[in-house]
Amino acid sequence: MTRSTNTFDTLELKNVGRSFGGQNALVDLNLRVRAGEFIALLGPSGCGKSTALNCLAGLLPLTHGEILIDGKRIDVLPSEKRDFGMVFQNYALFPHLSVEKNIAFGLQMRNLPKAEVTRRVADGLALVKLQDQAKKRPGQLSGGQQQRVAIARAVVLEPRLVLMDEPLSNLDAKLRLEMRTEIRRLHQSLGLTTIYVTHDQEEALSLADRLVVLREGRVQQIGTPEQLHNNPTNWHVADFMGYRNIVDLEVESVVGDLARVTGRGISIMATLAQTAAVGDTVRVAIRPSDLVVTGPDTPSGRDAIQATVNVVEYQGREFAVEVTTTEGQNLYVHAYTALLPGSTVRLAVDPSRALVYRSSLDGVAAPRELSAVR
Known part of the structure; x- marks a missing residue:
């Protein structure tokens, strides 16, 4: 299959917003996408990511803002x-049509010549490795095969942008x-240039060039997988980047960029x-893999957490x-040896692997967008 000739240099969303019944579902989304980028919109249910995708697709009108391609x-x-x-x-496949007819549908709606439709359908089937399933109907296919048909149907149109709305969530x-x-x-x-919606941080990290993390319709952080994985801008982003232990503690002392947190x-x-200042209640984020089991025989100290399995x-x-x-x-830990339920352990964490955030996200300014990856 050839690459699309109907391309662009930049797609830009400026202050894009959408409200339903006076309630904001998406607020001031600003994003610049370069041709060839893979962008993932990441967040929990109700955060606005599918609303953003539907606004892009033209399935929902904007309440405010603009979407531009090359200006x-x-x-x-x-x-x-x-x-x-x-x-x-x-998947949204037509159940009464064969695989090849599902893939051909959009091409036929564009009134392309029959020979061109045949060629593109054959290319699409080969692309997703479904040549042997061409005459079958969707109900005769597995979930993974149906999703391949849906992807083939989208890419044979040679679109300038591919939008994917949680395409893998129904698969094992x-x-x-x-x-x-x-x-x-x-x-x-x-x-392709792809914008992909997911709630799965592992999926987003593995696929995307850049991630856009949303919460309650507002952007929390935009950056590369490495930037978000290593430097989450707030505890909400940290939570989505695998910091499963999010604990409210109090700042006892501050020395440089380190703080002693207790409770x-x-x-x-x-x-x-x-x-943060002494006396503040803060939210501390720690990945399970960074909590090290030191064992019950380790001498107790202020930096050893005693816990029961x-x-x-x-x-x-x-x-x-x-x-x-x-x-x-409750804390979550990774261990390389079996621990007995009811046993006592001591845990330690490197200070660089425990991150201190303000407990409230209210009033946090929208993050500056980081440069696109090329």
């Missing part, structure tokens, strides 16, 4: 005039992993990701462990 407004155009391809969560774990690789391969081999059976040194789950190379501190705070 020309497209938000005033109907959906069919934007030349975008869409892949839906539920193995298929999700396989389709993740397939989507990235197609994106790279066809030179709930915890007293550790941690890194100030946001400014509650639940142990075997996960192959490691164990996922839930523990409770002496003051009832």
Whole structure:
């Protein structure tokens, strides 16, 4: 399959917003996308990511703001005039049509010559490795195969932008992993520009050139996977980047960019990701993999957390462990040896791996967009 000739240099969203019944679903989304980028919109249900995608697609009108391609407004155009391809969560295939006819449908709606439709359908089937399934109907296919058909139907249109709305959420774990690789391969081999909605941080990290994290309709942070993984701008982003332990503690002292935080059976040194003063209640974020089990025989100290093991789950190379501190705070830990439920352990964490944030997100300014990756 050839690359689309109907390309662009930049797609820009300026102060894009959408309200429903006076309630904001999306507020002042500002984003510049370069041709060939893979952008993931990430966040929990109700954060505004699907609303943003539907505004882009033209399925929802904007309440305010503009969408431009190379400086020309497209938000005033109907959906069919934007030349975008869409892949839906539920596949949205026609159940009465064969695989090849599903893929051909959009091409036929554009009144392309029959020979061109035949060529593109054959290319699309080969692209997603479904040549042997061409005559079958969607109901005869697995979920992964149906999603491949939906992707082929979108890319044979050679769109200038592909929009994907949680396309893997209905698949099992193995298929999700396989389709993740397939989507990235197609994106790279066809030179697509892709905007992808997901609530799965691992999916977003593995696929995207840049991530846009949303909360309650507002952008929290925009950056590369590495930037968001290593330097979350607030505790909400940290939560989505794998910092499963989010604990409210009090600042006891501050020395440079380090603070001693205490409470709930915890007293550790941690890194100030946001400014805080002595006496502040803060939110401390720690990844389970950064809480190190030091064992019950380690001498006690202010930086050793004593806890009781509650639940142990075997996960192959490691164990996922839930523990409770002496003051009832649950923590999540990764261990490389089996721990016994009911046993006592001591935990330690490197100060650089425990991040201190303001407990409230209210009043946090929208983040400055980081440069696009090329």
